[in-house]
Amino acid sequence: MNPGNTILLDHGSGGIASQELISQIFLKHLDNSILASLEDSAVMENHPGKIAFSTDSYVVDPIFxxxxxxxxxxxxxxxxxxxxxxxxxxxxxxxxxxEEGFKLDDLERVIVSIAECAKSADVPIVTGDTKVVPRGKCDKIFINTSGIGIVEDGVNVSSTMAQEGDLILLSGSMGDHGITIMTRRAGISLDGNLASDSAALNELVALLLDKLPSGSLHTLRDPTRGGVATSLNEIAAAAGLAVEIDDQAIPVKPEVRAACEIMGLDPLYLANEGKCLALVAPEQAAKALQLMRSTAVGTDAAIIGSLKAGKAGQVVLRTAIGGSRIITPLHGEPLPRIC
Amino acid sequence: MNPGNTILLDHGSGGIASQELISQIFLKHLDNSILASLEDSAVMENHPGKIAFSTDSYVVDPIFxxxxxxxxxxxxxxxxxxxxxxxxxxxxxxxxxxEEGFKLDDLERVIVSIAECAKSADVPIVTGDTKVVPRGKCDKIFINTSGIGIVEDGVNVSSTMAQEGDLILLSGSMGDHGITIMTRRAGISLDGNLASDSAALNELVALLLDKLPSGSLHTLRDPTRGGVATSLNEIAAAAGLAVEIDDQAIPVKPEVRAACEIMGLDPLYLANEGKCLALVAPEQAAKALQLMRSTAVGTDAAIIGSLKAGKAGQVVLRTAIGGSRIITPLHGEPLPRIC
Structure with missing residues (x-):
């Protein structure tokens, strides 16, 4: 599109260069009939149930x-x-x-990944928008994705649905994404093959919704920024109950634990991008654990604690040596641009 | 929240500072029960009809x-x-x-405006996300808004619905937003009270949908980046027909025309943020015009041309002296960060 093969301001004009970018990169990889109509908004069939709506912006550094x-x-x-x-x-x-000057090859690499992830999760990209800012006014690429979902009748999953006695499941090991970004940025090399846990959880959750008795899955939360510690505090506060978790039950990969020791970090506060906490009625927790472990993203799932009567909003960690400590929400920013 | 009253990296952590920002600025102004639940996504009642979905990022400079x-x-x-x-x-x-260092007062001013516009248009903000990047990694504030709408049964408005003979209405004067930003940035002072036309069009469009016979409103398009010229080219291409517009019929404010002459710009390519093009069956065009003019945002509406058989995708401008010229889509970027 231009000799340097980089993004030009013109690509954000809404004019001919924008159309070229759309046809040569976006539609090439993301093609579906709704997106291809290129109208001001996408229009698609509705489904019975409530509407769920979410938005998130991504500014992670490094981008790969x-x-x-x-x-x-x-x-x-x-x-x-x-x-x-x-x-x-x-x-x-x-x-x-x-950002003006961003490499078109890098853009295409990102769009190819987006297309693969969207296809793999069976959730199409149906509408989009591109803005270009002059060099130095953003950092390479920022992405916002918003999404629509349908909550089928009879499903009611929310922090406020958590109940005393619920067992708390974590779908896998903590901190893989946080430590991957952190070590990458610091130029630290770890033994092993640690990688971000970036993954879609819709298949795992659909399994829980389909196979557990209706009403036994109370709360779900993905512990991204702020980590498991912050998510559990939010759940405890919303439920008006106390959370107790068992330090030894919490899955942490050895390389994450090692990096945390070197860098003085607590894995409970690290970001995860493919994990969820699930609060389940105690009599269904074993089945829920088995279901989680049957999925590719949930093989390391564990029951890590429970919701108890006690000081509303408090999260207590029981340690291996029989002690306990209060786990507060995240204070301070351990790492900007983690996602 | 901090001595300098500016955004800190910590405000994007997902932890306690993020919660303070949410409660002290966002919920204070945008409060509604769906947003206030602060879950990972908003859940709300559905309505019969198709789902419309749109997204746009805003990077305008200056922000006020x-x-x-x-x-x-x-x-x-x-x-x-x-x-x-x-x-x-x-x-x-x-x-x-x-951006780290962005003034909290400016953030609150923007959020107050968002709250006022959302309330005035009766479209609530139901979910959100905030990221903070280090100083110099973005420019003050970038905003993405995505939105969900319901297309009621029987409504089918799209570029592909445009038909030969349709008359083309423009809901008001061209280029007010583009010239406002351009002169503001260049430090040029204009006579008069020129201001951006930033406005919501949902009331105007609802009136057309409610009062015109079903099926007579074929196509709507808001000529933002790339202006009326680019939007008409897109419509002509999608319809496989030619557009003919009358130069003298197109509403342009005298101060916009004057600024265009000084700066060597064509108002047809300037961005608008509160205007729409409407393609209407010819027998309903007079009524549509009257309806548009009855709204606060459509007082200067005009019929500017028609859709004709001819070279598919071509837009022709008839001039006052009886000549004509081909209007191509926007080439090049007259002004980055216009919206």
């Missing part, structure tokens, strides 16, 4: 990292936010803010 | 200007994009990317 890139996060993150209300994701929007 | 600010554009722009498919807007999302 082991296990994913800014595009995979954008697709997985918004699918997961919809899924956390028990919704079946219907479609996504894609809003790009590009 | 006569007639509006980046927040008014974000609300009006996405409402208008939904409306251009004949949808009744149901709700909006709000995704913010903030």
């Amino acid at each position: 990292f082991p296990g994913g890139n800014i595009g995979t996060l954008a697709v997985h993150g918004t699918i997961n936010d919809l899924t956390m209300r028990g919704a079946r994701p219907l479609c996504l929007s894609l809003g790009l803010i590009l | 200007f006569p007639g509006g600010n980046i927040g008014t554009l974000a609300v009006h722009g996405t409402i208008n994009d939904l409306t251009m498919r004949g949808a009744r807007p149901l709700c909006l999302s709000l995704g913010l990317i903030l």
